[in-house]
């Protein structure tokens with residue numbers, strides 16, 4: 001009696017599909033896992049500069065972020081998925097007031113409400129540092145940002161005409177928003 005030939009050729013495709021299903025599982029977990037909001041460290045400067053550059057017409061470079069992260073009057077939080085930085089928010093504190101300097105999410109992470117969790121956590125830390133009032137400036141046509149701030153209780157208290165210049169050279173106004181922290 002002759003034994004059937006070993007089914008060696010099946011090994012490679014099997015390995016490949018096994019690897020692909022792990023990749024698929026990992027992709028799903030990565031997207032579903034709640035991202036963590038944690039204080040930024042000096043090691044985040046390069047990732048923050050890349051994220052800022054992908055989000056704003058005039059990006060802040062790595063040195064600017066490194067400087068910011070070394071200051072005691074500045075509070076920066078990052079949103080992480082695994083080791084990746086997918087969002088950040090930065091504020092400057094003066095006595096019991098602070099100003100939100102910038103907030104952004106990686107483009108692929110926008111439109112899912114993640115910035116609400118990021119900003120909510122950041123405001124809690126500002127309150128913990130004794131901040132009572134938070135201000136920020138936002139471009140008058142930035143609808144996602146305006147909706148985010150309205151949802152978190154910010155109200156308009158001022159307007160600065162021709163404050164921003166867009167890539168085409170057009171000038172737009174900044175709205176000044178305020179939120180009191182109780």
Ligand SMILES: CC(C)(COP(=O)(O)OP(=O)(O)OC[C@H]1O[C@@H](n2cnc3c(N)ncnc32)[C@H](O)[C@@H]1OP(=O)(O)O)[C@@H](O)C(=O)NCCC(=O)NCCS
Pocket residue numbers: 055056102103104105106109110111112113114115116137138139142143144145147148151
């Ligand atoms: C502003 C920003 C942080 C918002 O983050 P986000 O997590 O994508 O925002 P959300 O998914 O929570 O959406 C916020 C709101 O905007 C709405 N929205 C999202 N995209 C929109 C769009 N293109 N047009 C109009 N509204 C939009 C959402 O429906 C939501 O409204 P709701 O609170 O009434 O449900 C993000 O868009 C970003 O990084 N933008 C680039 C950087 C920036 O402009 N920063 C603000 C500087 S002041």
